Amino acid sequence: MRRALRAGRSRGLIELRQSVTNGGDLVNHFLWPVLMLATLWFLRDRSFGGFTLGPLLVPSILGMNAAMAMVSMSQHLTADREDGTLLRARATPHGVTGYLTGKLITISGGLILDLAIFLVPALLLIGGVGTSAAGWAALAGLLALGLLATLPAGAVLGSVITSARGQGLLTLPILAVIAISGVFYPITALPGWLQGVAQAFPVYWMGLGTRAAMLPPAAAAVEIGQSWRHLETIAVLSAWAVAGLLVAPIVLRRMARREAGSALASRKERAMQRTG
Amino acid sequence: MSAIAVAGLRMRYGERDVLHDVTFQVEPGEVVALLGPNGAGKTTTIEILEGFRARSAGRVSVLGEDPGRAGEQWRARVGVVLQSWRDHGKWRVRELLAQLAAYYPDPWDPDDLIAAVGLTPQADQKVRTLSGGQRRRLDVAIGIVGRPGLLFLDEPTAGFDPSARRDFHDLVREFVATSGCTVLLTTHDLDEAERLAGRILILDGGRIVGDGTPVSLAQLVAGDDEVRWSLGGERFARPTGHPARFVHDLYREHGDEIRDLEVHRSSLENTYHALVRSAEAS
Numbered sequence: 001m002r003r004a005l006r007a008g009r010s011r012g013l014i015e016l017r018q019s020v021t022n023g024g025d026l027v028n029h030f031l032w033p034v035l036m037l038a039t040l041w042f043l044r045d046r047s048f049g050g051f052t053l054g055p056l057l058v059p060s061i062l063g064m065n066a067a068m069a070m071v072s073m074s075q076h077l078t079a080d081r082e083d084g085t086l087l088r089a090r091a092t093p094h095g096v097t098g099y100l101t102g103k104l105i106t107i108s109g110g111l112i113l114d115l116a117i118f119l120v121p122a123l124l125l126i127g128g129v130g131t132s133a134a135g136w137a138a139l140a141g142l143l144a145l146g147l148l149a150t151l152p153a154g155a156v157l158g159s160v161i162t163s164a165r166g167q168g169l170l171t172l173p174i175l176a177v178i179a180i181s182g183v184f185y186p187i188t189a190l191p192g193w194l195q196g197v198a199q200a201f202p203v204y205w206m207g208l209g210t211r212a213a214m215l216p217p218a219a220a221a222v223e224i225g226q227s228w229r230h231l232e233t234i235a236v237l238s239a240w241a242v243a244g245l246l247v248a249p250i251v252l253r254r255m256a257r258r259e260a261g262s263a264l265a266s267r268k269e270r271a272m273q274r275t276g
Numbered sequence: 277m278s279a280i281a282v283a284g285l286r287m288r289y290g291e292r293d294v295l296h297d298v299t300f301q302v303e304p305g306e307v308v309a310l311l312g313p314n315g316a317g318k319t320t321t322i323e324i325l326e327g328f329r330a331r332s333a334g335r336v337s338v339l340g341e342d343p344g345r346a347g348e349q350w351r352a353r354v355g356v357v358l359q360s361w362r363d364h365g366k367w368r369v370r371e372l373l374a375q376l377a378a379y380y381p382d383p384w385d386p387d388d389l390i391a392a393v394g395l396t397p398q399a400d401q402k403v404r405t406l407s408g409g410q411r412r413r414l415d416v417a418i419g420i421v422g423r424p425g426l427l428f429l430d431e432p433t434a435g436f437d438p439s440a441r442r443d444f445h446d447l448v449r450e451f452v453a454t455s456g457c458t459v460l461l462t463t464h465d466l467d468e469a470e471r472l473a474g475r476i477l478i479l480d481g482g483r484i485v486g487d488g489t490p491v492s493l494a495q496l497v498a499g500d501d502e503v504r505w506s507l508g509g510e511r512f513a514r515p516t517g518h519p520a521r522f523v524h525d526l527y528r529e530h531g532d533e534i535r536d537l538e539v540h541r542s543s544l545e546n547t548y549h550a551l552v553r554s555a556e557a558s
Contacts, residue, residue: 004379014367018366084363090328091351093352260326262319
């Protein structure tokens with residue numbers, strides 16, 4: 001078991017290194033942050049409720065990007081199942097433990113890199129955003145809690161979705177959730193029932209948390225209840241974390257149990273039909 | 277104790293039985309081929325033995341444990357050569373082998389193993405740049421990196437050209453000779469079964485319809501060898517259980533008049549087709 005955890009750590013670091021030395025992966029790392037930076041540039045001088053949008057957007061986008069770890073976890077699992085990586089792990093003693101350890105490292109590491117690619121230029125671009133040492137600490141804590149909330153949930157999604165096509169379809173509801181989560185404009189601009197829906201997902205709470213950590217207290221005026229709602233943020237993200245950590249092992253075990261060479265062969269056939 | 281003991285194994289998907297009452301044993305150190313046409317149930321059988329698939333009924337023991345319940349220590353003693361596709365394409369050969377070796381208590385040294393399977397020139401290449409044959413050698417290396425006592429090979433040379441297949445057979449034979457590892461392989465290629473295995477199990481329609489050495493199986497149906505010759509422009513052919521004596525007698529009788537002498541061993545191929553045909557007819 002300890003051997004598998006060590007092997008998993010080295011697996012994660014190797015995959016992380018691969019993702020920054022490989023052309024296609026590098027494009028993936030930069031594409032989203034660069035798109036977000038462009039959006040930020042065009043929206044920076046708009047105003048809402050007496051605040052300019054630029055400073056509101058930086059933490060909001062940061063929070064949204066962090067919540068997207070759920071999607072990358074889910075995509076990785078589906079892809080690794082489809083190409084046989086997971087079956088390979090299953091054929092190895094404690095291989096699935098090592099695989100998941102590696103995945104956590106690859107995805108959290110990749111996320112921190114993506115956040116930095118966005119945040120550093122964003123801070124230079126937009127004045128009026130900045131934070132104290134306490135703010136940075138709060139941000140780090142929030143990020144850790146956010147990963148706990150989103151990675152197990154992403155693993156559940158990745159176990160349930162068996163094909164790349166299914167992952168493609170997942171993009172639509174994800175975009176819908178982003179659209180109502182108060183990332184690009186304050187959530188209070190939305191009708192009440194949509195606000196209710198948005199508050200069920202971690203994207204809104206991650207955005208709220210990052211704004212709380214990075215913006216001056218007065219900025220809370222455009223939030224629901226004119227408050228940063230720290231306790232609610234912690235409560236909702238923790239609930240996601242607990243639910244994910246309870247459900248993910250069961251779903252993952254069931255998925256791994258179903259992995260066999262013949263299942264792989266039939267997926268291979270389907271994929272060949274798609275591409276051929 | 278047998279390395280593999282299977283008794284009354286059944287597998288049912290919905291209403292359809294894929295395996296009926298499969299029973300066989302594999303002793304330690306044996307190399308056994310599970311031979312049969314596509315759809316015979318070979319992959320289902322080997323996946324049950326590998327612990328990747330739950331069975332419907334029957335007793336199965338692999339290295340003394342039930343693969344459906346065996347733990348990670350059992351897993352460490354079993355090598356599986358998967359039908360690979362494109363996993364770990366971004367990994368370098370040495371990197372991947374070192375990563376997978378790290379899970380085992382007493383693994384091969386990755387560089388030694390790479391040399392043993394003839395991939396030293398490709399050690400720093402990315403896996404996705406390997407040719408089909410090189411990729412399969414890597415799959416074998418991965419299968420044996422933990423020094424297993426038992427190795428499963430599922431359709432190891434599917435899609436190979438003849439020379440890659442011959443190289444691969446040499447590799448497997450050398451590994452078996454030096455390690456004493458027990459091997460169970462599935463194949464639909466008769467020639468492969470004959471070249472690699474000391475014993476062949478013929479699986480058809482979810483049943484074992486033949487079990488023996490290639491020679492004993494060949495005799496099962498075709499029975500005798502055949503001697504062919506021509507004499508005075510006329511062609512003759514006679515079945516015989518003792519071809520050497522028959523040829524000796526033939527020469528004593530006719531001397532140098534004998535032309536076009538041929539001795540044909542009874543062929544495994546005839547047996548195989550006969551067994552599969554009769555299993556399908558019943």
